[in-house]
Amino acid sequence: MTQLLGKDKTSEKLVEELAQKLYTMCSVMGERPYIQYQGDSIISEAVARSIDKKLEYLYNYNAINADRSKKKKGKKDSQETMQLAFREPRGTLVIMDRTFDLITPLIHDYQY
Secondary structure (H helix, E strand, C coil), rough: HHHHHCCCCCCHHHHHHHHHHHHHHHHHHCCCEEECCCCCCCCEEEHHHHHHHHHHHHHHHHHHHHHHHHHCCCCCCCCCCCCCCCCCCCEEEECCCCCCCHHHHHHHHCCC
């Protein structure tokens, strides 16, 4: 991935910025979407994995910390175990590279 993204880390910063923006959108809307990405695109995969990691942390953060607190204190506090809820049914976030064009195969004229 380093060859594709370059040694100057510019593309990695771009991937992280894009993932952060999509993560913010999902978290504000209360979504925990299923994430699908274009299989032959390394950049799409990197964005998808970054978003998934961020959303996993967001929606499981309180549950993880509550487990740690229970082990330390030996008691259960209702505020510590409160977990963020996300919308049901879950949506699907599809991440594709710009090289993948959905329209062109449909509008291509096969007549010469």
